[in-house]
Amino acid sequence: MLKAIRFTxxxxxxxxxxxxxxxxxxxxxxxxxxxxxxAELIDVMKQGKQLGYAGRYAKIKEAVINSHDLNxxxxxxxxxxxxxxxxxxxxxxxxxxxNLSIASYAHNFKDYSGESFVFDAEExxxxxxxxxxxxxxxxxxxxxxxxxxxxxxxxxxxIINIIANGVSDLALKRSEYTTILQREGFDSLINxxxxxxxxxxxx
Amino acid sequence: MFSKSFRACDRKKLFQLACTGVVxxxxxxxxxxxxxxxxxQKVEANPVDPYENFNRNMYGFNNSVDSYVAKPISDAxxxxxxxxLQTGVYNFFNNLKNVNVVxxxxxxxxxxxxxxxxxxxxxxxxxxxxxxxDVAKSVGWQQNDEDFEQTLAVWGVPQGSYLVLPLLxxxxxxxxxxxxxxxxxxxxxxxxFPVQLVSMLNSRANAEGALKFIDEAALDxxxxxxxxxxxxxxxxxxxxxxxxxxxxxxxEGDLDVKNPGAASDSASVSKNDGSAKEVASTPVDNKxxxxxxxxxxxxxxxxxxxxxxxxxxxxxxx
Numbered sequence: 001m002l003k004a005i006r007f008t009x010x011x012x013x014x015x016x017x018x019x020x021x022x023x024x025x026x027x028x029x030x031x032x033x034x035x036x037x038x039a040e041l042i043d044v045m046k047q048g049k050q051l052g053y054a055g056r057y058a059k060i061k062e063a064v065i066n067s068h069d070l071n072x073x074x075x076x077x078x079x080x081x082x083x084x085x086x087x088x089x090x091x092x093x094x095x096x097x098x099n100l101s102i103a104s105y106a107h108n109f110k111d112y113s114g115e116s117f118v119f120d121a122e123e124x125x126x127x128x129x130x131x132x133x134x135x136x137x138x139x140x141x142x143x144x145x146x147x148x149x150x151x152x153x154x155x156x157x158x159i160i161n162i163i164a165n166g167v168s169d170l171a172l173k174r175s176e177y178t179t180i181l182q183r184e185g186f187d188s189l190i191n192x193x194x195x196x197x198x199x200x201x202x203x
Numbered sequence: 204m205f206s207k208s209f210r211a212c213d214r215k216k217l218f219q220l221a222c223t224g225v226v227x228x229x230x231x232x233x234x235x236x237x238x239x240x241x242x243x244q245k246v247e248a249n250p251v252d253p254y255e256n257f258n259r260n261m262y263g264f265n266n267s268v269d270s271y272v273a274k275p276i277s278d279a280x281x282x283x284x285x286x287x288l289q290t291g292v293y294n295f296f297n298n299l300k301n302v303n304v305v306x307x308x309x310x311x312x313x314x315x316x317x318x319x320x321x322x323x324x325x326x327x328x329x330x331x332x333x334x335x336x337d338v339a340k341s342v343g344w345q346q347n348d349e350d351f352e353q354t355l356a357v358w359g360v361p362q363g364s365y366l367v368l369p370l371l372x373x374x375x376x377x378x379x380x381x382x383x384x385x386x387x388x389x390x391x392x393x394x395x396f397p398v399q400l401v402s403m404l405n406s407r408a409n410a411e412g413a414l415k416f417i418d419e420a421a422l423d424x425x426x427x428x429x430x431x432x433x434x435x436x437x438x439x440x441x442x443x444x445x446x447x448x449x450x451x452x453x454x455e456g457d458l459d460v461k462n463p464g465a466a467s468d469s470a471s472v473s474k475n476d477g478s479a480k481e482v483a484s485t486p487v488d489n490k491x492x493x494x495x496x497x498x499x500x501x502x503x504x505x506x507x508x509x510x511x512x513x514x515x516x517x518x519x520x521x
Contacts, residue, residue: 104420145443165438165443166435167434167435167438168434171430171434172427172431172434175426175430176421176422176423176426177422179426180423189422192422192423196420196422
């Protein structure tokens with residue numbers, strides 16, 4: 001159970017990473033982008049123990065940056081509140097958000113017990129996006145449904161949301177981030193994020 | 204994932220629903236004359252959560268009770284009880300719940316699923332030694348999750364406001380009658396207190412993983428819990444077919460169309476579109492909000508008292 005929870009959330013955690021530009025490599029399809037990312041994730045889990053936290057962090061960083069549109073995610077997550085941020089604040093947010101996303105993957109995907117991803121279907125949305133439906137098979141547990149939403153950035157497909165068992169990471173994060181910005185302000189948001197990163201690296 | 208924790212909440216509800224009504228009633232009355240003045244934050248009210256101040260205080264109160272009472276007892280239970288026994292206890296109460304699942308299958312006209320769930324109940328109650336062993340799982344019959352709130356939703360009853368109930372946790376206006384029905388339809392309700400106590404322990408113990416996850420991942424645990432609860436319920440109601448596509452559309456819409464008016468609602472609104480509109484169409488009575496705020500204050504004070512008690516005890520020990 002705990003594992004299922006972790007998987008679900010972790011996926012979600014990623015998105016907001018930094019504004020490292022998503023470079024268009026050879027044009028992969030949306031499905032290929034997702035499957036490559038999933039394969040890298042499973043790979044990190046398999047080597048999780050040997051790599052340690054720092055090792056997992058370094059390895060997963062690449063995978064996240066190459067598959068997610070972190071710029072876009074960071075913009076969506078702060079919603080309308082983003083208009084009130086200065087350029088420096090936006091950059092700072094991009095930076096810590098990216099660290100948080102990678103740290104939470106590195107913290108949560110640390111071991112392997114026979115999990116595997118299975119592709120289910122792919123569909124186009126009316127706005128030119130693609131949803132890749134898949135699920136994670138966990139031995140002796142209920143499978144977890146993972147739906148990836150991708151948008152084209154330049155000539156390459158990038159993940160902008162992961163919905164795990166119906167819970168949208170982007171929607172969840174957006175509610176949290178906008179609420180904190182409204183109630184407590186920008187500095188508090190950054191402090192909270194840094195605190196989480198700290199905790200992840202310690203455990 | 205979350206399902207277990209919230210299922211746990213549901214089960215707690217079963218047990219304590221009756222007292223809660225009384226508690227709320229008393230509090231509202233008592234605090235009627237208390238001084239008001241809850242600090243008004245300039246935060247746009249979320250249409251799904253008009254009683255956010257009340258809910259936040261209640262959430263804090265529940266957390267205190269959990270960390271000072273429920274968690275220690277649950278930790279002790281998990282420590283002394285061997286894993287196979289914990290699994291047996293979980294299976295036992297889960298099996299009892301299937302009586303209610305079957306009823307709600309029928310009420311939602313899911314007759315095929317109802318047949319399978321009946322088979323599940325029969326198999327586990329007989330071959331599974333009264334439900335202690337989940338035999339049906341090995342036959343490939345997955346546990347289905349149906350309850351009366353889902354049935355109400357299928358019948359078209361709107362979700363209503365999000366509410367955090369004292370001791371019982373997250374719910375909605377629709378969830379309260381839902382839980383009452385489920386309580387009445389669960390055989391565990393009609394047995395003696397010790398069995399119900401075990402049931403509560405079991406619920407709390409099973410929620411441990413989810414609660415730990417929230418603790419680790421949430422920047423604002425209150426919002427995190429609310430959003431994941433509402434999305435999780437929505438997913439159950441629609442049997443996994445909730446509008447993943449709409450979600451993307453709405454989120455993107457905010458970006459593509461620079462229209463602050465349309466973008467002002469939080470993601471939860473887009474997710475729970477239908478219900479949000481219904482809530483919005485019935486403007487919340489200011490007095491009701493005030494009463495809720497007052498009630499929440501008294502919970503806040505209770506919270507502070509618990510903290511004080513705790514620190515006194517610490518000092519004594521030292």
